[in-house]
Amino acid sequence: MATTLGLTIAVTALSTLIGLALAWTLFNVDLSLKSTLQALVILPVAIPSYVFTYSWISLIPGFKGLWAALFVLVLATTPYITLTTLAALRRSDWSTYEVAQTLGLSGFQIFVRITWPQIKNSVAAGSLLSALYVLSDFGAISLLGVDTLTRAIENIYRGSFDRSSASILALILVAISALVIRLEERSRHKLRIIKSSSRIIKRAKASDKFKVKVIALLGIGLYLALGLVIPLFQLLSIFLANSTSINYSLLFQASLSTLIAACLGALIALALALPVGVLSAQGSRLGRVSDKAILIVHALPGIVMGLALVSFGSSIGWLYQSLLLLSFAYALLFMAKAVGSVRSSFDRVPKNLIEISATLGQRKSATFRRVVVPLATPGLLSGTLLVLLAAMKELPATLMLKPIGFETLATQMWSYSSIFRFNEAAPYALLLVLIAAIPTFLINRPDKSDGIGDDQI
């Protein structure tokens, strides 16, 4: 219990700091290949935590315990903060930044007084995801031998199939996550963003000092090395040390299945998260309550959610173990990842723009379509992306709910790594990261998204 809380707090604090620093740097420093870097720092989230952990264990003999878990989980959860913060930064109003500059504020003062209030809610939403991730993680902590509640729950299922005592432990987890969610909510203040028109949203001039650039590149490089390059390189070398022939058709099929199921899941999640996010941003009671309800279940370990869906799904023969139920399960499991982004994106839409639109005689639906959605889109996309990436690597619920013979990259990876054949699992892990890179790059596309505000609306 103390381990669970301590680890959650430490990981969340560290990953928030690192994620914020990464996002800030990537946004404000003029780096070449910036958009590529922006996508790369998100990718560690696509590596399943047990594969990620295993690659570190095989690299460093005796890599175990609480510190190792802290290390692995910080690297794995940082992208949640980076991604949500980047989306918020892209929507920040930089005209105030210029005003602050002319008034003689230092860079740090500008961050604290101008930038921070604008991105705070998004950062908090990212930190919340990081905390809930730690609460529900099994892959990393079990391999590293750290005792958390989630591991205790899994052990009860394994040892005695005692569902009632496992459920009681799961309830404690729910209580802890409720606490975390409450903390996040208290930190969130209603935003007051007043802008006369979207054209005033100006892009800050990126810093192009040589020294700043070097430091920025070193920092980003270090994170990428630890979080992406070294684990993937290690996997590759495990594969090459004992390479077996790759079944390409199976690899292709698994990739396709992964993409289809995860995309469907992400789409359903977006559809479900939209009304909740909108209502919650408007301050409706229903919205706020359902928002929290969605977040609470997010801390439950996959096996608990998987079994809940088995219990519900198995009574409906045609639906059970169909692709539809699987995608629906992904949506339910990971909707929380989208809800926070959706809510904060709608929060960020200046209320006066909506009022102006109304005075110009636009109907509510037209206002929503022409004003609100375009402004909220970057946030919506990054939320959907998080669901997609999480669904692509999901395992316990996939094993229970997938149609028989429907193999995803994650299930194939598991089927080899569960019998210690990491060499055979490696191609699947590498491909998973490659495929995850596609939507990540698409959403972080360089061309337009950097010039936000100038010609988009």
Place this chain on the structure above:
Amino acid sequence: MALKKLRIITLALSLSASLLVGCASQKSESLVIYSGRSESFISPFLNKFTALTGTNLDVRYGDSAALAAQLLEEGSNSPADLFISQDAGALGAISAAGLFATLEKQVLDRVEDKYQSSRSDWVGVTGRARVFAYSPERVENLPSSIDQLTQPIYRAKVGIAPTNSSFQAFITALIQSRGEAAVVNWLERLKANDVKLYEKNSQIVAAIDAGEIDLGLVNHYYLWEVSKALGRDIAVNNGFFAPGDTGNMINVAGAGILKTSTDSQSALELLKYLLSDEAQRQFIEQTYEYSLVLKDASPVGLPPLSQIPSPRVDLSLLANLSKTQALLIKVGLI
């Protein structure tokens, strides 16, 4: 621009969605198997059965315990015909819930009583011996009893996997033969001797090979598994304790037919095939497990099952390891 992207994505996805909902509603007429044994090990046998009989098999692979939990949750709605499990514990849990159908005597008689359900509703297919894996270079005097592992010469040299169900099964058997107090005492002394903890048996074997530890309590077949995974010979041997020591217990991987089965005849045929002399010989050669039928044959380099000085263990006790887990928690090993 971003909005346009969102629209295109949405359109593409809804198209594929409608296409797939169509596919999803197809149901097959094959025999449905839930297998806790991994695909690499069991699928050659299943493919052979399909080739022999023409019966199509739909196999859902998963962790034995997770599949057992799933079967318990599905209850009378389960689509499964046959459950193949890695260990007796998961089979016992399904049996205790009354979800297995009673098996024919002809099938049960293939294996000894101690390797099958006391309710006659599941049967062991292969045997797995608890052994100590050790480094032949670094361990000169082999231990004759698990009690010796608490001696100073083994300090920080022994590995166990306390969260693993195979270790918990061993501890459960130990409680049965020695009583709780003696087991707690042994575990505490083991812990005081700085025993190293791992998550999996395979990690222990790999750690012996890597020189991190000298000896570990594992199942016998992990030597081959780790060697195959690493693609080379490893410097690790299997050893047995003195006759009757619980450290030599035999656990089984087995199977049972679900009451919900819509084709229990085919399921029974498959079970018979898995227990046939031919399949049993292949298990010895390909998965390095013990045959429960051919008692004088053994995996290469190991004594036959009939000569292993194993203690008598009631496998039905393994269905509930909660007492064992509580004890391990109390001692502070998990």
